Amino acid sequence: xxxxxxxxxxxxxxxxxxxxxxxxxxxxxxxxxxxxxxxxxxxxxxxxxxxxxxxxxxxxxxxxxxxxxxxxxxxxxxxxxxxxxxxxxxxxxxxxxxxxxxxxxxxxxxxxxxxxxxxxxxxxxxxxxxxxxxxxxxxxxxxxxxxxx
Numbered sequence: 001x002x003x004x005x006x007x008x009x010x011x012x013x014x015x016x017x018x019x020x021x022x023x024x025x026x027x028x029x030x031x032x033x034x035x036x037x038x039x040x041x042x043x044x045x046x047x048x049x050x051x052x053x054x055x056x057x058x059x060x061x062x063x064x065x066x067x068x069x070x071x072x073x074x075x076x077x078x079x080x081x082x083x084x085x086x087x088x089x090x091x092x093x094x095x096x097x098x099x100x101x102x103x104x105x106x107x108x109x110x111x112x113x114x115x116x117x118x119x120x121x122x123x124x125x126x127x128x129x130x131x132x133x134x135x136x137x138x139x140x141x142x143x144x145x146x147x148x149x
Contacts (some may be wrong), residue, residue, distance in 0.1 A: 005040060005047040006074060008125060013037050013052035015122045020048065022096035023076065023127075045076050056123075063101050063118060063126040073118070075128035085117045085131050092119075101126055111135050 010016040017027060017039065025043030032038060037052045062068045082088040085104035092098055101118035108114075113133040118126050 003046060005049045007049040007051060008121070008123075009051050009053045009056075010121075010123050011053060011056040012122065013039065013050050016050050017041070019096050019122050020050070022092060045074070059124055061124070063120070073126040073128050075130050078129050078131045080131075082131070085115050085129055088129065088131075089117065089119075097122075099124075106133065108136050 008016070020041055020043070021027075023043065024045075025041035025048065028040045028042040028047065030037075030039045033051055036054060039050050041048050041050065060068055060070075062070065062072050078085060078088045082091070089098065089100070089104070099120040101120055102116070104115055104117040106113055107116045113136045115131040115133055117129045119129065120126055
C-alpha cells in the first residue's frame with residue numbers, strides 16, 4: 001500500500017493552486033466533484049487534491065488550538081541545496097504570499113536534529129517545513145516523566 005494523495009478543501013481553488021505551485025506542485029488533472037471544482041497536483045512530495053468548497057465556513061485552527069484533534073499538517077522535507085529553511089522561506093516569499101506560523105528553529109527527535117518551521121496555506125492550514133541537520137549524538141527523553149531525570 002502507498003499514499004495516493006492527500007486532499008485539501010479550499011475556499012478559492014485558483015488561489016490555492018498558485019500557492020501550491022510555489023511549493024513545487026503542478027496541476028496534473030482538473031475535474032469536478034459533484035458541484036465543485038477540483039484538481040490533482042503532482043509535486044516533489046507526492047500528489048495532493050484541491051477541492052473548492054461552495055459557501056465555505058471558517059476552518060478550525062489546528063496550529064493555534066492545543067485541544068484540536070484530527071489531521072494536523074503535512075510536513076515537507078526541504079533539501080540541503082537551500083542551506084537553511086530561512087533561505088527556502090525567502091525564496092518562497094518571492095513566489096507566493098506567505099504566512100509564517102513558526103520561524104525556523106532546531107528540534108531534536110530521537111538522535112536526529114531537524115530544522116523546522118511552519119507556514120500556512122491560503123486557507124490557514126498549517127504546513128511544516130523540515131530539514132534534517134544530522135545526528136545529535138544524544139537522545140532527548142521520549143516520555144514527559146523522564147525529562148527531569
